[in-house]
Amino acid sequence: MSAAIGKVFLVGAGPGDPGLLTVRGRELLERADVVVFDHLVHESIPGIARAGAERIFVGKRPDQQPLTQDDIGRLLVTLAREHACVVRLKGGDPFVFGRGGEEALALAGAGVPFEIVPGVTAGLGATAYAGIPVTHRGLASSVTFVTGHAATDDPCSPSRLDRLHLDGTLVFYMSASRLEENLRAVMAAGRPPETPAAVIESGAQPRQRVVTGTLAELAARAATLGVQSPALVVVGEVARLRDQLKWFEDRPLFGRRVVVTRAKDRAAELIRLLRERGADIFEFPTVEIDASPVAAPLGELSAYAWIVLASINAVETLFARMAADGVDARSLHGVRLCAISARTAEALHQRALRADLTPAEYESENVADEMERAGGPLRGQRVLMPRPEIGRSALPGVLRARGAEVHEVPAYEAAIPRDSAQLAGALLEFAPDYVVFSSASAARNLGAILGPARTAALTRVAVFAAIGPIAAQSAADSGMSAAVVPARHTIAELVAALAAHDAQRRA
Ligand code: SAH
Numbered sequence: 001m002s003a004a005i006g007k008v009f010l011v012g013a014g015p016g017d018p019g020l021l022t023v024r025g026r027e028l029l030e031r032a033d034v035v036v037f038d039h040l041v042h043e044s045i046p047g048i049a050r051a052g053a054e055r056i057f058v059g060k061r062p063d064q065q066p067l068t069q070d071d072i073g074r075l076l077v078t079l080a081r082e083h084a085c086v087v088r089l090k091g092g093d094p095f096v097f098g099r100g101g102e103e104a105l106a107l108a109g110a111g112v113p114f115e116i117v118p119g120v121t122a123g124l125g126a127t128a129y130a131g132i133p134v135t136h137r138g139l140a141s142s143v144t145f146v147t148g149h150a151a152t153d154d155p156c157s158p159s160r161l162d163r164l165h166l167d168g169t170l171v172f173y174m175s176a177s178r179l180e181e182n183l184r185a186v187m188a189a190g191r192p193p194e195t196p197a198a199v200i201e202s203g204a205q206p207r208q209r210v211v212t213g214t215l216a217e218l219a220a221r222a223a224t225l226g227v228q229s230p231a232l233v234v235v236g237e238v239a240r241l242r243d244q245l246k247w248f249e250d251r252p253l254f255g256r257r258v259v260v261t262r263a264k265d266r267a268a269e270l271i272r273l274l275r276e277r278g279a280d281i282f283e284f285p286t287v288e289i290d291a292s293p294v295a296a297p298l299g300e301l302s303a304y305a306w307i308v309l310a311s312i313n314a315v316e317t318l319f320a321r322m323a324a325d326g327v328d329a330r331s332l333h334g335v336r337l338c339a340i341s342a343r344t345a346e347a348l349h350q351r352a353l354r355a356d357l358t359p360a361e362y363e364s365e366n367v368a369d370e371m372e373r374a375g376g377p378l379r380g381q382r383v384l385m386p387r388p389e390i391g392r393s394a395l396p397g398v399l400r401a402r403g404a405e406v407h408e409v410p411a412y413e414a415a416i417p418r419d420s421a422q423l424a425g426a427l428l429e430f431a432p433d434y435v436v437f438s439s440a441s442a443a444r445n446l447g448a449i450l451g452p453a454r455t456a457a458l459t460r461v462a463v464f465a466a467i468g469p470i471a472a473q474s475a476a477d478s479g480m481s482a483a484v485v486p487a488r489h490t491i492a493e494l495v496a497a498l499a500a501h502d503a504q505r506r507a
Contacts, residue, residue: 006033006084008076008107010100012093012119013041016205017129019275020120021045025089028117033083036076040091040230042205044271044283049087069099073106080112091230093121097147097173121145123171126203126232130210131245134169139237142168148175148182148233169236176201176231180219186235187215196239201231206255206280208248212239251278252499259427259435259462261442263287264417266312270438273495282430286445288417289313298322298384299407301331305381306371308338309355310393311439313414314386315339315347321386321409336375340367341468342490362470362489364398372402379403393470414441420449428454432462434498437482438491439467440474447478455479463501467494 009028014020021029029035029048037046038059046055058075060066067075079086094100094116107114123145127134134143175182179199187193193216201209213221215235222231248254257280260267264285271281298321301307309315322329332353339345339355340362348355359370372378383399386409396406427450435458437443443466447455459480466472466482468489475482484501486493 006080006082006086006113008080008086008088008112008114009117010088010090010094010104010114011117012098012121013037013045013089013091014120015092015122015125015129015203016042016208017125017275018042018044020125020204021048022117022119024117025119028085028087029089032085032087034079034085035087035089036072036079037089038091041089045089069102070106073103076103076107077110077112080107090119091122092125093119096121096123096145122173122203122230122232126200126208127171127234129204129208129248130198130200130234131242131247132198132200132234132238133241133245134171134234134238136238136241139241140167140169143171144168145171145173148172148178169234169238172233172235174229175233176227176229179222179227179233182233183215183219183235191215191235195235196237197233197235198239198242199227199231199233201227203230203232204248206257206275206278210242210246210249212242248278251276253502254278255280256433256502257282257430258498259284259430259432261286261436261446262438263289263414263442266438270436270491270495273492274436274498277495277499282427282432284420284423284427284446285417286420286442286449287414287439289316289414298325298327298386298409301327301335301384302333303382304335304384304407305375306336306338306383307332308340308367308371308383308385308395308399309344309348310340310385310387310395311344312347315344315351318386319351336371338367338371342488362468364394367395368398368402371399377403381405382407384409414439414445416445416449420445424449424454428457428461432458433502434484435462435464435480436494436498437464437466437471437475437480438494440470443471443475443478443480447475447480452479463505465494465498465501467491 011025011028026048032049032053034054035046035049036056036058058067058072076086076088088103090098090100092098104114135141172182193214195215197215197218198210198212199218199222211222211225211227258274259282260270261284262270267283274281336356337348337353338357339348342358345355345358357370357374359367378399379402381404383404383406385396385406396408399406455478464475464480464482465484466475472482472485484497486497
């Protein structure tokens with residue numbers, strides 16, 4: 001038996017909201033060689049690992065025999081022999097009803113080094129997101145976490161509750177399927193039937209649902225509403241506080257299903273802002289920036305009067321080309337920079353460059369007018385425009401009509417990602433309320449991936465939101481007319497406009 005070369009980290013992923021992963025957990029994921037996870041882990045968390053890391057799903061799949069706990073233990077031991085950093089992600093906390101103890105014992109038994117990174121367990125995370133404090137002065141001075149799933153002869157079974165703190169808060173895990181049985185056991189143990197209680201389904205997730213009632217009536221209520229796993233049951237006076245402390249469901253986009261179509265590595269801010277408002281996100285990367293830009297010379301930079309940058313990609317490829325060609329940044333001296341959007345200006349700012357112009361309106365004639373106001377008549381001026389291969393903009397033509405000499409450099413490609421066809425089916429199943437386009441290529445590519453029939457199906461359920469008129473035009477050309485277009489074309493304004501639209505729809 002070869003010795004382990006690596007270490008296994010048992011990491012708690014929290015109860016659902018990816019923001020509840022610990023800093024330590026994130027740090028380890030970022031350097032993991034392999035990530036092993038199951039279904040209670042939020043889908044975005046394994047994605048934190050670098051692109052080359054291996055991801056292994058060990059949860060139940062409809063078409064496969066589930067792995068046993070022994071299989072998982074053996075898998076972790078094997079992986080530690082092959083990789084330096086193995087992250088085993090578990091929902092909530094690894095040591096709270098997560099069988100993390102068993103996995104750690106398997107590692108200890110095989111002599112594999114390991115570390116435990118605690119997580120926010122559902123009993124604390126889902127209750128907090130439901131507005132139920134598990135202890136409260138005057139109402140509950142203890143809290144007990146109980147499994148609702150143990151066999152009746154098990155000493156940990158709820159039917160043996162007389163052993164437990166019966167005046168405090170009880171939190172049952174794994175109780176969706178045995179709710180009635182468990183609540184009856186609590187009453188049999190002496191808790192009055194009128195004791196407040198709550199079921200929290202998918203706590204700390206955009207689909208969180210909380211059903212409240214008394215011990216006597218809760219099971220029937222939950223059954224009527226079809227409460228499903230994962231769900232927790234909270235029993236005790238504290239459950240009453242939810243009426244005043246409910247907060248999670250009050251967020252402006254709570255539960256709204258939103259499709260984000262940006263390129264994967266560009267979507268973080270948009271997703272964060274939407275999630276903060278409670279939206280349920282479906283990530284559909286429709287754009288992949290081809291990292292190997294078409295080799296086309298930029299020309300002598302100092303000979304240009306203007307460089308027009310139509311997107312963050314344009315900024316990035318300009319600098320990538322300059323670096324590849326050994327061009328010094330000082331050759332931009334004296335060249336005016338026009339950033340077509342605030343985000344593009346921000347990308348320049350990050351490179352310590354100030355845009356000379358960020359037009360108020362993106363309509364081509366207006367951009368040309370503003371350029372002339374800032375830099376004099378365009379006639380005879382040389383303009384450089386790094387542009388996407390398959391992009392489409394009226395601006396170069398308008399500038400040429402005014403006598404400018406425009407050099408378009410096909411710098412990068414907004415290609416359709418390879419795995420997008422698979423996602424297309426799942427998109428309609430997700431039944432989105434909104435689809436958000438933060439670029440023209442995202443809209444155009446989605447139309448191309450879906451084709452006319454599925455696009456038509458999508459327009460029947462979803463409202464489209466576009467960051468600006470160019471993206472809106474591209475969406476409209478693909479049959480997806482945008483009802484939401486913010487006055488200022490930034491990600492923050494887009495999210496604000498979406499929330500405002502939603503509030504109106506609800507009113
Ligand atoms: N280790 C996990 C628990 C795993 S046992 C933790 O610390 O949270 C699985 C049970 O946890 C589920 O049956 C359910 O009772 C509970 N649970 C996990 N995530 C939950 C969530 N988001 N909302 C409600 N209950 C959850």
